Amino acid sequence: MKSSDNRRGFIQKSVLTIASVLGSEVIFAKNMPDRMNVLGEESFVDILPEGKNKDLILLNDRPLNIETPPHLLDDKVTPADKMFVRNNGNLPENIDASTWQLIVEGESAKTRKVFTINDLKTKFKSSTYQLTMECGGNGRYGFSPQTSGNQWQDGAVSCAEWTGVRLRDVLESVGIKDDAVYIGYYGKDTHLSGDATKSSISRGVPIKKALENETLLAWAMNGQDIPLLHGFPLRLVVGGLPASVSGKWLTKIVIRNKIHDGEKMSGHSYKVPIHPIEAGAKFDEKDFKIIESMPVKSVITYPKTGAILEEKQSLSLRGHAWAGDLEVTEMNVSIDFGATWQKCSLEKPKNRLAWQHWSAKVEFPRKGYYEVWAKATDTNGVAQPMVIPAWNPGGYLNNSCHRIAVKIV
Ligand SMILES: Nc1nc2c(c(=O)[nH]1)N[C@H]1C(S)=C(S)[C@@H](COP(=O)(O)O)O[C@H]1N2
């Protein structure tokens, strides 16, 4: 056999190996020097939008869905570059904040009014709140059997500082009829199909929630214009409920005399069974209820999972905890798979509906593998489950304990 044949054989083999590793053909493989291997999977990083931390995880690029690994949620107030992104449709284009209009109307509105952002800024009192926003599908990856939708792990949650006017003040200036029960939002993003008559998402909240102090029409996030990905130039921000009710690129609010019936308000979207159902079982959509307050939950933001420590070193842990419309009253950690728990120190929230910071110091008895589990308890005495909670076909509300791995060497 000639040496060139040998060489071809080598390349054939390497192409095969390469293809199975990378799932793609190495185009110039025949130019590769003998005994050189391709660099492999670790060399590839997802191309994330400008302004996003490069360690965020791209789940989907159309629509754009990006999650935050828990250790990047360590900041007390989530900065824009580390905030998860959940889009249902295509990003709106050609936005001009100076001509932006918000329409308020609906069968339970006494009048119809149109506001510019300047009207909102000058005619109403502004407020600033830190508000926790967690996607209803955060933790979906944990459900078995798997449910459809983005397989979010633990990081579809944020708590930024939002500035705007109270939705209540704006609705009252329009006039709310006695029969109002719900509000709904519309945004400027377009349906993935490109059909301009369809919204990608148009959800809403009960009127009582809409009238809470903390429900804002916001134009600023962390003291700056809202980033485009997060709803520039105007966003509805509602704490406590799934983040899907916080409409981005807000163009219209409707005051409804019935439960809002926009896109993603029907079927089992953002709904869970009224009575527990068996995992994977058939279901009847009339036995479902709309998710309102999110359940109690927490995250370990320091250290990153996989931390390696020397024996006898103690470990300082920290993270955040939140409980939908409620508050977190106690935070515990376990290093023995939940057999015993140690109480953490827990801060009060900056304001209602903001996440709370917790910290703890733990010691490990000897060398080996450990997991740290974190568990929050809310004002009703309800704690996070250690394992996956009630299975539901939408894969919502997985609030099981966050776990990290720690090795003592
Ligand atoms: N107009 C509009 N608003 C929207 C969405 C959307 O696709 N379009 N997604 C919703 C969902 S499902 C979530 S979880 C949050 C995500 O907010 P973020 O991308 O700013 O983190 O926005 C909500 N508001």
Ligand SMILES: [Mo]
């Ligand atoms: Mo969401």
